[in-house]
Amino acid sequence: MCRLLKVARSSFYAWLASERARAARRAADDALAHEITVLHIASRHTYGVPRLHAELRRLDRRVNRKRVKRIMRERDIAGITRRKRRSLTRPAKKAVPAADLVGRDFTAAAPGRKPVGDITYIPTDEGWLYLAARLDLATREIVGYSMADHHRASLVVDALTMAAGRGRLHRVLQSQIGVRL
Structure with missing residues (x-):
């Protein structure tokens, strides 16, 4: 055999x-x-x-x-995952894509000319913490940030205000977004 x-x-x-x-x-x-x-x-x-x-x-x-x-x-023994995925984006009533203000060009000639940003959320014991950050494309440095327990427009405005207050935004850009120092 x-x-x-x-x-x-x-x-x-x-x-x-x-x-x-x-x-x-x-x-x-x-x-x-x-x-x-x-x-x-x-x-x-x-x-x-x-x-x-x-x-x-x-x-x-x-x-x-x-x-x-x-x-x-x-033996087909499995635990239960109770965590739910949380979506922060809600579809608009009329799906209109946002304008591409950067033109897919992620380079900048001088610091303070092209700030870009993002909002993220972090789970904590006390609930969600939302973080908005401003990045300068010339130096790749975080020039402003803001944290809150909500993700409203004021979170983004506070991050831009911080960047302007630290002198990291160009003066023309400060006047365009209406940040007063």
């Missing part, structure tokens, strides 16, 4: 001799799967691999995280 399957005879006998070790491994995996299932049910089916691994470690059960992941995958 080994010749027909093109397997070395020594490999067959090694596989045959390791049957006891494989059975012990299966029994250990079944016992671990039972513990994982009990912990998973105790967590109301919410814990995933990281939390179940931490619980097992807390109970002085030294087990590899990858092994926990494999056993959970084999």
